Amino acid sequence: DTGAWPEHPSYVDHGNLPAPPPKADGTPRTCDFGDNPLTPAADVFECNHKLISGQPFLDAYNAQVTDPPEVYPDSARDSNGHGTHTSTTAAGGPVASANPLGVDRGPIHGIAPGAHLAVYKVCGALGCFESDSVAAVGQAILDGVRSINFSISGGTNPFADPVELAFLDAYASGVHVSASAGNEGPGAGTVNHNGPWVHTVAASTQRREFQSTLTLTGSGGATQTLTGASITQGAGPAPVVLASSLSGYNVQCLVPAPAGAFTGKIVACQRGTNARVEKGFNVREGGAVGMVLYNVPGQADVETDNHWLPTVHLNGDQGEVLTAFLAAHPTVTAQFTAGQKVQGRGDVMADFSSRGPGSDWLKPDITAPGVQILAGHTPTPESVLEGPPGELFQAIAGTSMSSPHIAGSAALLFALHPDWSPGQVKSALMTTAKTAGVVKEDGTTPADPFDFGSGRVNLNVAGNPGLTFDESAGDYAAAAVDVLGRGDLNLPSVNAPVMPGRLTTSRVAENVTNSTLRYRVTTEAPAGTEITVTPSSFTLAPGARVRLRIRISAPTAPVDQQFFGRINLDRRGGSDLHLPVAFNRAQGQVSLNQTCDPTTIPLETGRSTCEVTIQNNSLQDTSVVSRSRLTSNLRLTAVNG
16 A cells, blocks of 8 residues: 555554564565654664554656656655555554544554554555566565455456455465455446456445534525534635636636635535545635535535545535525525534445446455445645645545455454464355345445445454365466366356356355355245255264255347356354356357257157257357256267268
């Protein structure tokens, strides 16, 4: 990521953690965060039992990006805040009081507060280079890391992406990799990190929100009350104006306003084009005392950024009410409260969260909280986009914020089950995920596997799944050329992006408990389709395995339509599991047709000639294996072709 601010209170060694384990090669761990630039003394940071190492991997970045140069080019120190936020979300230690923008928001800690933390800085202000990321992954493997978080996009073509292939090396070394699905949603086919060995994470809401109430008072005494998101102080009462009320100034507040242009006013800026935080900086330059940031119609998600001035963020519906009220009244006064912690609605998919389908495997794999996530920040931000300097906390949104929830969850599962593989950890988190009540961004429509994979992570039950599904790194590597076999990889999900009418595959489950387990298998499938699994029930001794044979059938379903189903494994006296199923009835590049003439024949003496036609509709040579089966009542007399 972008590094870490090592003096952050989330990295404090409270004396209750063991010493980090030695590296396999016996060499010391690298601790390169450099000197603290905020103090006059020479006080180079020394790693501890919490933050055990930090190393920059910026060779390509520093060679290629010189304007602007990286603020901390030779250390793992963070000048952006992204890396500090993600690492403290995954494994930050307990902090008694998080106080973004001077407001006490109470205690916080990361998902795995007792985990050791190693930081690898691979990104600068203008992005990240693949070669730097690959080098960092290699070092993480050598350092004995068990769970990697990668809140960076990429990996859409996993067998051609060097970073995704480095993650396959990590998987082979026993390392779980969690990666962000991307923020290009909600359109279909926008998901990143399609490698089946990577745990790809979507973003959804949590139950805690920071909320502000905006009150508008128009000429003649008319009032309007709106609700938005905020983590800042409040503002007003003060005159409120649209940014476009200033002659020649853009409604989206794209450039710094002239000095004095908005003195003493609250300015309404439309979301879009430039960064949200930059808009507030721009109107503050013109003397504004507050900002109302409003979405365009249809845009639902609202954020709680560290703004340069008091700000409330309205969704698209509330934004329409705001602009209509301002248009209806010549003069309007506004005031809004400081953001307050309230009980919000969890399990709503974030509008921005990237959606499937991905490639040959069902993606994303899972969702986790990724909206208004309160965690660490750097006090020395590199630009106005990261908000005012001096702040150690921020509450921001993105799949970058949801991914470390899964990385921290993986660390907890490895602590419970140190002998598990990364595939088993991924399986436990996916098969126990929550699906009931998880909805799309509209807040009403049930979410589907292309939104959330297997569902929202549920750590209450993930530690004791009973069964796990695992796959080897060797089989993943072989799938680079074995295209037809990709659907048979032993994943805790089933995906058939092209299914002419019927598909058979299988999955192998292992009992990872010390008890005999009994399961009943049920399925859910859309009307006109069918999912069957054999055996329909089974009993497994400790350490035993069972092969589940899966058949998906949709011979009369509409063509080129996406369907979703589910396989349920109901455990007697324990946690139930499920596997999401996705299939698209479509003709593949190779078509097959069979005709027989005549179609009926007399018993004993009859004869029929059947013709099987296989056609390659692609522009490339294709290998095809064709098998024709006869019932025991028929006898094959000759074959030609």
